[in-house]
Amino acid sequence: MSGSRSAKDFFRPLAVGAPTPLTEIPARPSRAIHFFDPSNPKMAAKIPDMVGTVDVLLGNLEDAVKADNKVAAREGLVEIARKTANLGGQSGPTQLWTRINSLDSPWALDDLTTLVPAIGDKLDVIMVPKVQGAEDIHYVDRLLAQLEAKAGLDRPILVHAILETARGVANVEEICGASPRMQGLSLGPADLAADRRMKTTRVGGGHPGYLVREDPPKENGVANLEAARATYQQDLWHYTIARMVDACAMHGIYPYYGPFGDIADTTACEDQFRNAFLLGCVGTWSLHPKQIAIANRVFSPSVEDIAHARRVVAAMGDGTGAVMLDGKMEDDASLKQCLVMVKLAEQLAAIDPELKKQYDAIEVA
Ligand SMILES: CC(C)(COP(=O)(O)OP(=O)(O)OC[C@H]1O[C@@H](n2cnc3c(N)ncnc32)[C@H](O)[C@@H]1OP(=O)(O)O)[C@@H](O)C(=O)NCCC(=O)NCCSC(=O)C[C@H](O)C(=O)O
Numbered sequence: 001m002s003g004s005r006s007a008k009d010f011f012r013p014l015a016v017g018a019p020t021p022l023t024e025i026p027a028r029p030s031r032a033i034h035f036f037d038p039s040n041p042k043m044a045a046k047i048p049d050m051v052g053t054v055d056v057l058l059g060n061l062e063d064a065v066k067a068d069n070k071v072a073a074r075e076g077l078v079e080i081a082r083k084t085a086n087l088g089g090q091s092g093p094t095q096l097w098t099r100i101n102s103l104d105s106p107w108a109l110d111d112l113t114t115l116v117p118a119i120g121d122k123l124d125v126i127m128v129p130k131v132q133g134a135e136d137i138h139y140v141d142r143l144l145a146q147l148e149a150k151a152g153l154d155r156p157i158l159v160h161a162i163l164e165t166a167r168g169v170a171n172v173e174e175i176c177g178a179s180p181r182m183q184g185l186s187l188g189p190a191d192l193a194a195d196r197r198m199k200t201t202r203v204g205g206g207h208p209g210y211l212v213r214e215d216p217p218k219e220n221g222v223a224n225l226e227a228a229r230a231t232y233q234q235d236l237w238h239y240t241i242a243r244m245v246d247a248c249a250m251h252g253i254y255p256y257y258g259p260f261g262d263i264a265d266t267t268a269c270e271d272q273f274r275n276a277f278l279l280g281c282v283g284t285w286s287l288h289p290k291q292i293a294i295a296n297r298v299f300s301p302s303v304e305d306i307a308h309a310r311r312v313v314a315a316m317g318d319g320t321g322a323v324m325l326d327g328k329m330e331d332d333a334s335l336k337q338c339l340v341m342v343k344l345a346e347q348l349a350a351i352d353p354e355l356k357k358q359y360d361a362i363e364v365a
């Protein structure tokens with residue numbers, strides 16, 4: 001919770017006439033946040049057909065949009081939001097998000113003052129890049145409240161921060177708790193690597209140099225340092241994702257992986273997404289249409305996982321005590337783990353008919 005606001009004030013609107021802040025962030029499926037450049041005619045043309053095939057469509061206004069196209073991207077997003085049926089708002093199958101330009105850029109203010117009056121009723125979440133601390137969220141929070149009041153909006157637009165500076169990582173808990181608008185966090189591995197002076201030039205993913213090597217074999221008690229030894233690549237992003245997951249869980253908001261820039265390497269992309277899923281993330285970014293299917297697959301629990309989870313739930317009865325299932329102990333804690341899966345499966349089944357069919361076909365033995 002914000003240091004400067006009392007508990008009673010935290011959920012009061014920040015401008016007269018602004019919608020009342022939410023006390024809980026709705027758990028809407030958001031396995032893939034698909035980025036598109038609204039100033040790119042080829043990408044823009046594909047958006048109407050993508051509605052219903054992806055959980056979130058995000059009109060990107062920041063990095064990857066040329067400086068000369070910033071205004072066209074903003075205007076393009078307004079046009080797409082207005083024209084595209086079933087996109088954004090509370091009921092559509094696909095949410096509409098945007099990533100505005102960074103708060104110190106010449107475009108951020110115009111992004112907000114244009115988008116909120118024009119399409120504030122359709123915009124579900126605004127992603128703010130390069131967030132350094134609670135002060136950045138407080139700025140956006142108040143400005144959004146003023147703009148929402150002026151536009152007569154009846155629900156608050158939520159805010160998502162990208163963790164892509166060392167200071168942002170150091171302040172991650174205060175960022176998550178800075179406003180009731182906070183919906184979640186994403187990792188921005190490229191900007192974060194640059195800010196930390198890491199020595200990877202990749203956009204997310206691993207690095208062959210970041211590894212551990214097995215001990216040398218011993219011959220007559222002496223280490224043979226010339227022998228071949230296996231190496232194991234490590235995950236450069238483990239620490240940051242884990243911090244992000246804890247901070248989000250603590251504040252009741254949602255953590256996401258971010259971009260995986262090697263579009264051609266769908267296998268490594270899937271691995272990176274799966275690591276994030278297993279650690280607690282609810283979704284990831286998709287930069288290219290082919291990454292949507294990967295994200296949808298990875299961030300939906302498998303039929304086997306749901307079958308097991310339902311068996312544990314059934315076996316645990318009132319939820320107390322301990323039972324043996326397939327030689328393994330299950331108790332109240334493992335029941336809670338299984339309920340996380342079962343609840344997620346229910347949320348996904350509500351919007352994904354194919355998954356619903358698969359989950360409904362499970363027979364609990
Ligand atoms: C990565 C790309 C530049 C690749 O584009 P392209 O070379 O055109 O790919 P293809 O030829 O394979 O495309 C096939 C068709 O699909 C369309 N397409 C491509 N990408 C998208 C998309 N994202 N949404 C909709 N449609 C898309 C192409 O136009 C082709 O159409 P057609 O010719 O009619 O068949 C490109 O995918 C791209 O620019 N993606 C988005 C990149 C992006 O948003 N980057 C910013 C996020 S990552 C970041 O900012 C870093 C982060 O902040 C950090 O710090 O870590």
Ligand SMILES: [Mg+2]
Nearest residue numbers: 063164188191
């Ligand atoms: Mg970035």
